[in-house]
Amino acid sequence: MAIATPRVRLPAIAKKGDIIEIKTLISHDMESGQRRDSAGVLVPRKIIKLFEAQFNGRPVFSADWNPSVSANPYQSFFARVEESGTFEFAWTDDDGTVTKATAKITVA
Amino acid sequence: MGDERLISRRQVLVVGGAVVALGQMVGRPARAAAGEAEINRILAGRTAKTTGLTLDVPSIAENGLVVPVNLSVASPMTATDYVRAIHLIAPENPVPLVASFRFTPASGRAATSMRMRLAQTQDIIAIAELSNNDVLIAKAEVKVTIGGCGG
Numbered sequence: 001m002a003i004a005t006p007r008v009r010l011p012a013i014a015k016k017g018d019i020i021e022i023k024t025l026i027s028h029d030m031e032s033g034q035r036r037d038s039a040g041v042l043v044p045r046k047i048i049k050l051f052e053a054q055f056n057g058r059p060v061f062s063a064d065w066n067p068s069v070s071a072n073p074y075q076s077f078f079a080r081v082e083e084s085g086t087f088e089f090a091w092t093d094d095d096g097t098v099t100k101a102t103a104k105i106t107v108a
Numbered sequence: 109m110g111d112e113r114l115i116s117r118r119q120v121l122v123v124g125g126a127v128v129a130l131g132q133m134v135g136r137p138a139r140a141a142a143g144e145a146e147i148n149r150i151l152a153g154r155t156a157k158t159t160g161l162t163l164d165v166p167s168i169a170e171n172g173l174v175v176p177v178n179l180s181v182a183s184p185m186t187a188t189d190y191v192r193a194i195h196l197i198a199p200e201n202p203v204p205l206v207a208s209f210r211f212t213p214a215s216g217r218a219a220t221s222m223r224m225r226l227a228q229t230q231d232i233i234a235i236a237e238l239s240n241n242d243v244l245i246a247k248a249e250v251k252v253t254i255g256g257c258g259g
Contacts, residue, residue: 032202063207063208063222069222075220076222077209
């Protein structure tokens with residue numbers, strides 16, 4: 001599996017108090033540990049087990065993922081923004097690898 | 109971290125084994141019983157209301173590898189009244205708990221979308237836990253044409 005590349009989509013500008021939708025996608029096999037390879041050998045589990053979103057250092061949303069989450073996991077959720085700032089997103093792999101992304105929003 | 113998981117996996121196996129035995133006694137499929145154990149673990153003795161939680165899934169999924177799910181609860185999402193978590197369970201999957209989504213008042217809206225794998229046709233269960241300790245439950249059947257757990 002190549003290095004996981006995250007993609008994040010959210011509005012660049014919002015009004016104070018707006019509830020915005022955030023859509024995230026990351027490329028990852030999410031190997032469930034249930035699948036057998038062509039030789040009949042069980043392929044070991046390797047998934048992203050935790051997704052976290054923070055805004056200006058405060059938690060907004062998180063998700064504990066298990067093997068039943070599809071490959072290339074998509075995750076959407078909402079956030080209420082009261083000030084301009086930066087969203088930080090983190091995907092934590094079974095092996096401890098953390099993939100990060102950030103996105104700025106201007107609140108008028 | 110790896111060791112912790114080994115232990116918890118073993119515990120899961122032990123509990124699962126007990127549930128399998130129980131399932132056989134009452135003549136239920138073992139996997140569904142494991143799903144029921146997961147539901148009971150989350151409910152922790154609380155009685156769930158059957159209204160307020162929206163579980164939106166397709167009634168027919170041609171490909172069990174990618175089944176879209178939308179979950180939402182109408183909640184003001186204030187510091188004193190918000191949805192803490194929504195859990196998604198596919199009782200007939202090898203690992204019944206699909207995911208747990210955790211919200212904060214800063215979420216603004218208790219809603220999320222994702223995509224899950226389904227091994228076979230089954231009733232999907234969602235359970236929401238609110239800040240006042242109330243629990244909401246919703247159920248929806250998905251018919252799966254091609255299973256998505258690597259058979």
